[in-house]
Amino acid sequence: xxxxxxxxxxxxxxxxxxxxxxxxxxxxxxxxxxxxxxxxxxxxxxxxxxxxxxxxxxxxxxxxxxxxxxxxxxxxxxxxxxxxxxxxxxxxxxxxxxxxxxxxxxxxxxxxxxxxxxxxxxxxxxxxxxxxxxxxxxxxxxxxxxxxxxxxxxxxxxxxxxxxxxxxxxxxxxxxxxxxxxxxxxxxxxxxxxxxxxxxxxx
Numbered sequence: 001x002x003x004x005x006x007x008x009x010x011x012x013x014x015x016x017x018x019x020x021x022x023x024x025x026x027x028x029x030x031x032x033x034x035x036x037x038x039x040x041x042x043x044x045x046x047x048x049x050x051x052x053x054x055x056x057x058x059x060x061x062x063x064x065x066x067x068x069x070x071x072x073x074x075x076x077x078x079x080x081x082x083x084x085x086x087x088x089x090x091x092x093x094x095x096x097x098x099x100x101x102x103x104x105x106x107x108x109x110x111x112x113x114x115x116x117x118x119x120x121x122x123x124x125x126x127x128x129x130x131x132x133x134x135x136x137x138x139x140x141x142x143x144x145x146x147x148x149x150x151x152x153x154x155x156x157x158x159x160x161x162x163x164x165x166x167x168x169x170x171x172x173x174x175x176x177x178x179x180x181x182x183x184x185x186x187x188x189x190x191x192x193x194x195x196x197x198x199x200x201x202x203x
Contacts, residue, residue, distance in 0.1 A: 004040040005048045006056045012102075013060055014069050015053060016042045017075025018081050021108050024131070024145040027176060030075040042075045047105065050087045057088070061096055069127075070096075073104035082113050082120060089124035102127040107155035111148050118158070118165040127168040129196070130159055133176070135183035143178055159191050169193040 035043030072078035136141035137152040171188035188195035
């Protein structure tokens, strides 16, 4: 099955630009679903170039006239390729200014990019969705394997910073037996950002 860079889900187009991620989530469906998603193969033998992404995206946008958002979200952390996200977003803003751009992230981008990531995305990204998936540090560390120290705290700081540079910030969490969804909702409220509960995909 051909690897997919651009794939459609509902009214959005999603960009699968990397399979790399600094976090191994115990519930991640990419392992359970063998890198497949709704009939698409999201396993990348090679990370696509900016040219590859734009070529495929332009073709799909010309075919699909009702796209509401373009979302950086595949089976990996898109902000591990920050420069690619910036260049592709810049192209979208220039050529399809009426289409919104969103990034789905684990909120740990500043740890490995070593710069103010949110500032870099100013004017290029309309919305950022941050996966918190825990209501405290202990639960986060239980559900996620990462070499990053104090990841929960770093995600909270990322959300605070994102508010300063990106117009719409959303904290999300999955409905999981170990996660107190209401507590995450209250964290989002305290941070002054939107909240969204996502389905726990385990089959």
